Amino acid sequence: MTTIQIEQTTQPKQKPAVEQLGFGKHFTDHMCIVDYTEGQGWHDARIIPYQPLTLDPSAMVFHYGQTVFEGMKAYKTAAGDITLFRPERNFARLNASNARLCIPAMDEALALQALKELVKLDESWIPTAENTSLYIRPFIIATEPYLGVSPSKNYQFIIIMSPVGSYYAEGINPVKILVEKQYVRAVAGGTGEAKTGGNYASSLKAQELASQQGYAQTLWLDGRENEYIEEVGSMNIFFKINGTVITPALNGSILPGITRDSMIQVLQHKGIPVEERRISITEIIEAHQNGTLEESFGTGTAAVISPIGELKFGDHQYVINNGQIGEVSQLLYDTLTGIQYGKIDDPFGWRVIV
Known part of the structure; x- marks a missing residue:
């Protein structure tokens, strides 16, 4: 000591x-x-x-x-x-x-x-x-x-x-997200996986433009092909497609979120299928069109979970789960906050008493 x-x-x-x-x-x-x-x-x-x-x-x-x-x-x-x-x-x-x-x-x-x-x-x-x-x-x-x-x-x-209090004024209510096609947050080999101020400064322009259009945040695509999903605003992102929860795999340009890791472990503990892999915006649009895109949410320390009720990509809006919070999103939010506030058992040993 x-x-x-x-x-x-x-x-x-x-x-x-x-x-x-x-x-x-x-x-x-x-x-x-x-x-x-x-x-x-x-x-x-x-x-x-x-x-x-x-x-x-x-x-x-x-x-x-x-x-x-x-x-x-x-x-x-x-x-x-x-x-x-x-x-x-x-x-x-x-x-x-x-x-x-x-x-x-x-x-x-x-x-x-x-x-x-x-x-x-x-x-x-x-x-x-x-x-x-x-x-x-x-x-x-x-x-x-x-x-x-x-x-x-x-x-x-x-x-x-x-x-x-709550990070977003919307609280746990779903937010609207604009898919960013011009600017990128980070590239593999850069500083995307580090939590450093420059990453956030470079995101402000796209966030400002999204806000002007009435969107809470931007969905970042990769900096090389402008096709693969990375983060949403300053949060990690998850999608539930046909019963399986999917989150972009850590690739050197995505911040390894502690809330992200916790969500994956909770999903596994609850027996809900979860995958870490590359996922494209094209796959998400196709899942929406064929009715298998069931939920989407961002995760991070500040907001814990921020459900996504709508994505705008190009000229098209894609409403997710009728703009309502999904069952898995609510389950994860209740479980994580329950552990954090000492309301439920902590089977993972995450809670540290000061």
């Missing part, structure tokens, strides 16, 4: 009302910072009052985008326990992203220790209303003041937290 210095705030903030939560708009009283110096490693772990960062204008993160992040949640159970959901997988994925961005590996045990101490300190910020949670954002930034194109010699690992 590493000693983590703790400085408690002397000016606690006023907590927002539940109806004002939204997503990622309010932040707790404290944050965690760990420094990295080349030759010294990660050092000076500390929890301090939430505050602005002071960085040199030449800090490399501003110029070359050397940054990675994660997203997870803390929950308060009816019994009063604080729980996390598979946090060790988040920190393992953080290090996978680090490797791709030439950022030194973070001590995963230290990251989890710091997270638990931060969550306990700000326990009163965990909302308890239905469908609310404490969103947790760990991230790493390159801080060396240098304008040469090379890996930084200095970094900061930081955790901030935010009490949140």
Whole structure:
């Protein structure tokens, strides 16, 4: 166990009302910072009052985008326990992203220790209303003041937290999705399988255009053939076709979602056929036309599940399951949130009590 210095705030903030939560708009009283110096490693772990960062204008993160992040949640159970959901997988994925961005590996045990101490300190910020949670954002930034194109010699690992409601205003209700044909999110060999800021910045234009047409998000096709489905917005995607649930196989340009992996395991546990494979937009349209496309949904930490009620591809709209949430989507949502909030048994050992 590493000693983590703790400085408690002397000016606690006023907590927002539940109806004002939204997503990622309010932040707790404290944050965690760990420094990295080349030759010294990660050092000076500390929890301090939430505050602005002071960085040199030449800090490399501003110029070359050397940054990675994660997203997870803390929950308060009816019994009063604080729980996390598979946090060790988040920190393992953080290090996978680090490797791709030439950022030194973070001590995963230290990251989890710091997270638990931060969550306990700000326990009163965990909302308890239905469908609310404490969103947790760990991230790493390159801080060396240098304008040469090379890996930084200095970094900061930081955790901030935010009490949140539903990510989408629609909640668990189905959303409308526009199939993107001009822009691509990522290509194999790029940074698509890493959770880095540039992936999200490059997605904004297509998302903006989709929003202008009344669609909640974009469905991304592959960057080479513009035919094979990859992700939906910033989520992994699933389709239920003729009784089998299908999700695009990880191919180097798709983020290996922890919620995605959890859904696959739940499906297998429930005896529902599930496949990871390449799936084309042509196959989806044909399944819709022959009546075998039964459900579709996106998965991710923020929304858990976001059912898809309509796809627009070219000039055609394809309504899925009459625009209603499907049985499998509801089952997966209820199972995963039930485990997260401690409402049902956890046969997978995913729930971590702080």
